Amino acid sequence: MSYDKMALVGFLQAQNCSNYPGSWRHPQARQDFLTADYYQHVAKTLERGKFQLLFFDDRLAMPAIYGADHVAAIENGVRVVKMDPITILATIGAVTERIGLGGTLSTSYFEPFHIARQFSTLDHMTGGRAAWNVVTSLNDSEAMNMGRAESISHDERYDRSDEFMDVVLGHWNAWADDALVLDRENGRFADGSKVARLDHHGEYFSSRGPFTVPQTPQGHPVVIQAGQSGRGREFAVRWGELIFAIFPNLAFGQKMYRDIRDEANRQGRDPDSFRIAPLIYPIVAPTQAEAEDKAALIEGLAKPIDALALLSEVLNFDFATKEIDEPFSDDELANLSGLLAIRDRVLSLSGKSNPTVADFIAFSARGTIKEAPNFVGTATQVADGLEQWFRGGACDGFVIGASHIPGTYEDFVNYVVPELQKRGLHQVDYCGSTLRENLGFAGYRVAK
Numbered sequence: 208m209s210y211d212k213m214a215l216v217g218f219l220q221a222q223n224c225s226n227y228p229g230s231w232r233h234p235q236a237r238q239d240f241l242t243a244d245y246y247q248h249v250a251k252t253l254e255r256g257k258f259q260l261l262f263f264d265d266r267l268a269m270p271a272i273y274g275a276d277h278v279a280a281i282e283n284g285v286r287v288v289k290m291d292p293i294t295i296l297a298t299i300g301a302v303t304e305r306i307g308l309g310g311t312l313s314t315s316y317f318e319p320f321h322i323a324r325q326f327s328t329l330d331h332m333t334g335g336r337a338a339w340n341v342v343t344s345l346n347d348s349e350a351m352n353m354g355r356a357e358s359i360s361h362d363e364r365y366d367r368s369d370e371f372m373d374v375v376l377g378h379w380n381a382w383a384d385d386a387l388v389l390d391r392e393n394g395r396f397a398d399g400s401k402v403a404r405l406d407h408h409g410e411y412f413s414s415r416g417p418f419t420v421p422q423t424p425q426g427h428p429v430v431i432q433a434g435q436s437g438r439g440r441e442f443a444v445r446w447g448e449l450i451f452a453i454f455p456n457l458a459f460g461q462k463m464y465r466d467i468r469d470e471a472n473r474q475g476r477d478p479d480s481f482r483i484a485p486l487i488y489p490i491v492a493p494t495q496a497e498a499e500d501k502a503a504l505i506e507g508l509a510k511p512i513d514a515l516a517l518l519s520e521v522l523n524f525d526f527a528t529k530e531i532d533e534p535f536s537d538d539e540l541a542n543l544s545g546l547l548a549i550r551d552r553v554l555s556l557s558g559k560s561n562p563t564v565a566d567f568i569a570f571s572a573r574g575t576i577k578e579a580p581n582f583v584g585t586a587t588q589v590a591d592g593l594e595q596w597f598r599g600g601a602c603d604g605f606v607i608g609a610s611h612i613p614g615t616y617e618d619f620v621n622y623v624v625p626e627l628q629k630r631g632l633h634q635v636d637y638c639g640s641t642l643r644e645n646l647g648f649a650g651y652r653v654a655k
């Protein structure tokens with residue numbers, strides 16, 4: 208273990224539910240998700256709990272593959288609202304002071320110059336608190352919203368993204384720290400020799416520069432990545448400073464944690480220059496019985512349509528074309544695309560080489576909180592579980608998923624955070640003003 212304090216990250220969505228679609232049906236869920244106050248309230252709560260970061264995921268489409276239609280997803284509120292995360296981050300930045308502010312933008316649908324400029328701007332406007340979650344996009348609905356028929360093939364997405372990162376980091380490093388002179392008396396604004404032009408002409412991208420935003424308070428925004436496949440993980444280790452993951456259990460997490468750090472050593476990167484944080488769903492209450500009741504209520508909010516709509520999205524296959532007990536043929540399984548880890552999980556957990564639609568629903572746990580580990584209990588019990596993972600070499604922190612908003616975060620901050628702080632596992636205050644400092648990366652910059 209390389210860090211003595213865990214990194215805590217709030218997993219937010221600029222949408223009508225959390226990542227758990229059933230969350231909007233929860234009796235205590237706030238319904239004003241179209242207001243700034245909704246997101247600002249969550250951010251202030253997380254900052255009260257000294258979370259290092261909150262970040263918004265993103266997808267450029269609503270579920271519309273199931274039944275080749277969007278109506279079922281809309282009727283059931285299955286992640287159908289998707290607002291622009293960067294705009295919301297700016298409103299949060301104005302009412303918070305220390306918490307890091309992460310947003311997701313896809314390398315498949317934007318130009319590197321555009322993304323570099325958006326996050327540099329956010330970094331300046333928030334005093335060095337910005338982070339970019341680099342995703343490659345896996346879903347054909349997104350492609351169809353953005354001028355393409357289907358998403359780019361898996362490994363090519365990552366090849367393009369390697370070059371994309373070269374361009375972004377090239378721009379981010381264009382202005383030397385001391386390029387701004389601001390000498391009114393002598394009429395000299397900046398040192399022209401300290402602003403480099405990138406002149407990138409690669410296989411996938413061209414960008415000339417010079418970049419139009421001076422270097423930011425933390426050098427450049429923090430880079431987040433969550434590739435899970437072999438190629439994705441190689442990319443994550445090459446570029447990520449925070450690496451997000453889903454580890455179904457402790458033993459799996461310990462193995463993956465070692466594998467990711469080994470991959471860093473293989474690439475010649477210092478494994479202590481990034482942090483690994485898996486997604487979890489905590490449910491906490493004053494007594495174990497109350498926590499279990501809460502969990503039962505939350506689990507009861509999921510509907511089969513949630514799983515079917517989301518499976519169709521993430522595997523680019525219309526699950527409405529099959530009966531519930533109909534097995535997938537070998538060809539159909541081979542032609543699935545997108546998040547293939549889900550297909551492989553269903554194959555392995557069901558023990559069947561031709562699982563049915565019902566098997567996909569049951570074993571993928573898509574659309575339920577079982578998609579990632581649940582920590583259910585009192586503050587002491589939840590803290591025990593997190594401590595076991597953190598001290599046990601499975602992670603350097605956690606991405607906290609919400610089962611309802613804002614309740615999950617209020618409960619976690621009110622009950623679990625003090626317990627973690629008492630044990631010395633979580634910071635009692637922010638140690639710096641930039642996100643990079645608060646993650647323990649002071650001075651570190653991703654090399655070009």
Ligand SMILES: Cc1cc2nc3c(=O)[nH]c(=O)nc-3n(C[C@H](O)[C@H](O)[C@H](O)COP(=O)(O)O)c2cc1C
Nearest residue numbers: 264265311342344433434435436439451452453486
């Ligand atoms: C915590 C977490 C958050 C993620 N957020 C997003 C997101 O906002 N948008 C997205 O398209 N993919 C997101 N992903 C998916 C990953 O970027 C990645 O595509 C996925 O894990 C599959 O890995 P692969 O691309 O190597 O196959 C997320 C994954 C995790 C574990």
